[in-house]
Amino acid sequence: MEQYIITGGHELHGSIPISGAKNAALGILPATLLCSGVCRIENLPQISDVRNMLDILASMGVRIRYLNKNAVEIDTTHTQNVPTPYEMVRKLRASYYLIGALLGRFGKAEVALPGGCDFGFRPIDQHIKGFEALGATVQITEGGIVQVEAKDGLVGASIYLDVVSVGATMNIMLAAALIKGQTVIENAAREPHIVDLANFLNTMGADITGAGTDVIKVRGVEQLHGCTYSIIPDQIEAGTYLALAAATGGAVTVTGVIPKHLESITAKLSEMGAEIEEGDDTVTVRRDSSVRMRRINLKTQPYPGFPTDMQPQFGVLMSMAEGTSILTEGIYDNRYRYVNELRRMGAEATVDGRIAVFEGVEKLNAAPVHAPDLRAGAALIMAALCAEGTTVIDEIHYIERGYEDIVRKLKSVGAEIRLVEIPDGAALERAN
Ligand code: UD1
Numbered sequence: 001m002e003q004y005i006i007t008g009g010h011e012l013h014g015s016i017p018i019s020g021a022k023n024a025a026l027g028i029l030p031a032t033l034l035c036s037g038v039c040r041i042e043n044l045p046q047i048s049d050v051r052n053m054l055d056i057l058a059s060m061g062v063r064i065r066y067l068n069k070n071a072v073e074i075d076t077t078h079t080q081n082v083p084t085p086y087e088m089v090r091k092l093r094a095s096y097y098l099i100g101a102l103l104g105r106f107g108k109a110e111v112a113l114p115g116g117c118d119f120g121f122r123p124i125d126q127h128i129k130g131f132e133a134l135g136a137t138v139q140i141t142e143g144g145i146v147q148v149e150a151k152d153g154l155v156g157a158s159i160y161l162d163v164v165s166v167g168a169t170m171n172i173m174l175a176a177a178l179i180k181g182q183t184v185i186e187n188a189a190r191e192p193h194i195v196d197l198a199n200f201l202n203t204m205g206a207d208i209t210g211a212g213t214d215v216i217k218v219r220g221v222e223q224l225h226g227c228t229y230s231i232i233p234d235q236i237e238a239g240t241y242l243a244l245a246a247a248t249g250g251a252v253t254v255t256g257v258i259p260k261h262l263e264s265i266t267a268k269l270s271e272m273g274a275e276i277e278e279g280d281d282t283v284t285v286r287r288d289s290s291v292r293m294r295r296i297n298l299k300t301q302p303y304p305g306f307p308t309d310m311q312p313q314f315g316v317l318m319s320m321a322e323g324t325s326i327l328t329e330g331i332y333d334n335r336y337r338y339v340n341e342l343r344r345m346g347a348e349a350t351v352d353g354r355i356a357v358f359e360g361v362e363k364l365n366a367a368p369v370h371a372p373d374l375r376a377g378a379a380l381i382m383a384a385l386c387a388e389g390t391t392v393i394d395e396i397h398y399i400e401r402g403y404e405d406i407v408r409k410l411k412s413v414g415a416e417i418r419l420v421e422i423p424d425g426a427a428l429e430r431a432n
Helices: 022-034 048-059 091-104 125-133 166-174 192-204 234-249 259-271 310-322 338-342 374-386 405-413 422-429
Strands: 002-007 011-018 036-041 063-068 071-075 109-110 137-140 143-151 158-160 182-186 207-209 214-221 228-231 250-255 277-278 282-287 297-299 325-327 348-352 357-358 368-371 390-394 415-421
Touching: 002 182, 002 374, 011 234, 011 405, 022 036, 022 048, 022 091, 022 166, 022 192, 022 234, 048 063, 091 125, 091 143, 091 166, 109 214, 125 137, 125 166, 143 277, 166 182, 166 192, 166 214, 192 207, 207 259, 214 357, 234 250, 234 259, 234 282, 234 310, 234 374, 259 277, 259 282, 259 310, 297 310, 310 325, 310 338, 310 348, 310 374, 338 348, 338 368, 338 374, 348 374, 368 374, 374 405, 374 415, 405 415
Parallel strands: 011 250, 036 228, 158 182, 297 325, 368 390
Antiparallel strands: 002 390, 002 415, 036 071, 063 071, 109 143, 137 143, 182 214, 207 214, 250 282, 277 282, 325 357, 348 357
16 A cells, blocks of 8 residues: 655645646546557546547557557557456546447447546436437446447437536547537536537537537537547646645746636636736746735636536645634535544534535644545645644545656645555554
8 A cells, every 4th residue: 555655834836747648638538449550649637537438448449559658559449349457547537538438439338437536426318318418328237337339320410418528528529439420518618628528529520619618519520530639737737736836935937828727717716816927828826825825715616617627636735824714615526524524623613514614723633534535635645734743645546647747747736645555454554
């Protein structure tokens, strides 16, 4: 088992290059299945979610060749439409994109229900509604396998999403790219990674317009071809490092970013008292650590609202800001499991359903904690880097799902963090 050992209480200074976007990569990799040919994907983040997705593709006969750490060549010429093994799929929420991609290419798919972070009930009814509207029949077996088939082929249709869903929007785009007629997705999600998937599919020869607005039109084409494509920078990775610099104080610049994607985050950091400076592809956060941050209220919403994937990181900021801050989770039912861990570090916070109230304290203190999920784990790293003393974080495999080279990147701006391997027995002893 691996742990992070972190000693906090220092300001951070320097710059951090931002990797490719996890959630764009996890849509784009399965999208390569829609062609029979070779795609070269660049700026691919080297994280465990991406490696898992590549393993799943390889299990289907797709040939993967790493060109360097962040670029792969994916040859889908010999893809077999075989059921994807549950053991591989359960690790990855984004495995649901295999359904849309396989349905689009082969007219049928069999994929186990997805895993991923546990934020409470995460239905895929809107994905299913979309596939059915295009003419597929969908069955979920007792063993939790989603079987989708379009015996008479798929035909474009108008689909109104009852909830704004990133996953359903991307999955319907995948299923619709190669079929007859036009598909219109209304009340579509508008996240940057939706635009990136549309741009990738269009580079492969698709005809998609409106991505980034709430009405997306997909005009089916007969064939898609291989291409070279570079993934956008990760909005959440960048946002996490910006929030971290505001929390510890100091001055950190994230480089290789699209500042527009970070506006909802930087606006809130500025409201809390941090100084923000935007360049063409950089954003800098500066804060004097001797002055406390100001309290704020915040609600997570679909893009361009404040992202739910930055909610735990702001929980940490609120736990140290002066006064009472109110945080409302607008997307998921159960995304506050990190609050218990923060309390162990001295935070004063209560949770009632989707609302958390933080009475800011002057300082957090070190404590042994565990990462309950990916972004909550990143938030606990932030808390540990602010706390007096040395914090040990367990269950860090969640964090490695989404942050490339996090230890090296943090050290480069002056953080005291190291990764240690401990024998499993020792972990059990501590847990008791
Ligand atoms: C994706 C991201 C995740 C991020 C989330 C919100 C991936 C692999 N994951 O997750 O990192 O936290 O977007 O930005 O890209 N819903 C339904 N029915 C559905 C689908 C969704 O009710 O069929 C609900 C969900 O329960 C949730 C909301 O809609 O309350 C948004 O979900 P969605 O945008 O689909 O998020 P995910 O794809 O799960």
